[in-house]
Amino acid sequence: MNPTVSIIVPVYNAEATISRCIESIINQEYRDFELLLIDDGSxxxxGTICDRYAAEDSRIRLIHKENTGVSETRNMALDLACGTYLQFLDSDDWITPNATRLFVEEAxxxxxxxVISDFYRVVGKRVAQKGDIDDDCVLTQEEFSAHMLQNPADFYYGVLWNKLYxxxxxxxxxxxxxxxxxxxxxxxxxxxxxxxxxxFYALQVPVYYYVKTKGSLASQGMSISKTIKMKLMVFEYYNNFYKHVLDEEDYEKNRLQVYRFLVDAAGDGAVPPSFFSGSKKLGEERNSVSQEVVxxxxxxxxxxxxxxxLDYYLEPIAQKNNLTLGEVRLLLCLSQLRHIGTRxxxxxxxxxxxxxxxxxLQRLSLKNMLKYEENRTTKELKITFLPLASxxxxxxxxxxSNFEQAKYAGFTEDELIQYAALTEKIKNNIQKIL
Structure with a gap:
């Protein structure tokens, strides 16, 4: 039976980073995938590192080939892929443990x-979140293209690795x-x-760690004339794309915006100055966990x-909806209370x-998630959830549900029944005392 997702990783001379990349994939929460490792003549x-992982995990399909470049390497992987969806990684990057699950769930x-997602940009020991689309809704081709038109040459739209196809x-x-x-x-x-x-759907949760190690065309030794020719060729393709997705009148209105691509593309992936002011120390970008206490x-x-x-599964909801983890936790608490009492x-x-x-409560009220009022006599709160909270x-x-599935993974039906009975007995014992 074919896997749901084919994850494609071209590999070339990545001995320092390929283990981290592979580990991030094989340790995904979502298990129904194949990993296509294509060694491009390293x-x-x-190649030896990939051999070791392939021998230990049957989901890995490893191909060794002569060096022909990343495009032909990816094309070979596409010819071999069997999944319903396609996901890409570069060998010096890695993904969060929930990346594939979140992609498939939204798709x-x-x-x-x-599905296109936010990502983490890593420079040295600093990391910053990068995204572009704030709309939390399904987008048509025209709407998605309009967003892309605002930021031509942005990595968010240009790369393969923050998308599910x-x-x-x-x-x-x-x-x-x-x-x-x-x-x-x-x-x-x-x-x-x-x-x-x-x-199209924009997932406003960063699931990919992009490491800025790739050089510009100039640093790759390409001549100025060849660089200009190549960029003009890409621009022509980009220009024709908008002639296709926009009608003639809309194209004329947006012609100058289309031509911005040539200006923005000159940056060639440079790290913006704002990166460092908005960055965090690598490892502090997600909810921390003490492994010793775990x-x-x-x-x-x-x-x-x-x-x-539970926080692990609530955190993406907070990121996606521009809420804090504390605000999401409180929404959960309030939804579970049969009787809303005093503060x-x-x-x-x-x-x-x-x-x-x-x-x-003030923050959730300002964000139109709920409204509340306090009874002056009893001091009890009356809380009403608003449509945005639904x-x-x-x-x-x-x-x-994901929390419970993870917590009880591997339980048989009889074990779950027995556990439920014992849990109820423990609850009754505590109720007698409290």
Whole structure:
């Protein structure tokens, strides 16, 4: 039976980084994938490292070939791929543990032809989140192209690795990389794919770590005349793309915007000055977990593990909806309370201070998630969830389901029944005392 996702990684002289890349893939929460490692004639130990991983994991398909370049290497992988979806990585980058799961969930929830995500840009020991589309909704081809028009030559749109593609579209139109192009070849592939796609979704959760190690065309030794010729060739393709997706009147209105591509492309992937002011130390960009405590024993250790596992599934909801993790936690707490009590009672249930609760309620109110009022006599709160909170509550319910599936993975049906019975007995024992 074919896998749901084919993950493609071209490998060339990446001995220092390929293990990190592969580890991030084989340790994905989502398990139904094949990993296509195509060794493009590496002359270091990359091939040997790939051999070791392929021998240990049956999901890995490894091909060793003569060096022909990244485009032909990706094309070979596309010829071999069997998945419903296609996902790409570069060998010096890596992905978050939930990357493939989030891609597939959104693709299937919205019946997408393409899911595009935010990513982390890594420079040395610093990391910053990068995205472009703020719309939390399904986009048509015209709407997606309009967003792209605002930031021509942006890595967000140009690269392969922050996107999930449908393989049937790629095969129906026989879309492949152009081996004659060594700059923006992936962008040209994307433009051709977008021409045939209809439904797009922007996932505002960073799932990819892009390491800035790739050089510009000049640093690759390409002559100025050849560089200019290649960039003009790509621009012509880009220009023709907008002539195709826009009618004649709209194209004329946006002609100057289209021509901005030539100016923006001159940056050739340079790190913007704003990167460092908005960056964090690598490792601090996600919710932290103490591995020592996770491995510990004791009542408080159990509580910590449960809380951190739940946070792991709530964090993408916060990132996606421009909320803090605390705000999402409170939405979960409020949705589980049968009776909304006083601030003190709610804060106690949520495990936060009354002051923190008040601040979170204010923020959620300002974000039109809920409204609340306090009874002057009883001090009890009346909380009403607003329409904007409804889709987030649905996502929280899905996160709870993922949490339970992860926590009880490997349990048999009989074990689950027995566990439920024992848990109920423990709850009754505690209720008798409290």
């Amino acid at each position: 002359i270091d130990s990359s 299937e929830r919205y019946h997408c032809d393409m 449908r393989r049937d579209i790629v095969e129906k139109y026989h879309l492949r990389m152009n081996p004659q192009i060594s700059w923006c070849e992936d962008f040209m592939f994307n433009l051709e794919y977008i021409r045939h796609a209809e439904v 491995a510990g024993e004791g009542i408080l250790m159990d509580d910590y593990r449960d809380r951190k596992l 003190k009672e709610i804060a106690d249930f949520a495990g936060i201070t009354v002051r923190s609760l008040s601040l979170l 889709p987030i509550q649905n996502e929280i319910a899905a996160a709870q």
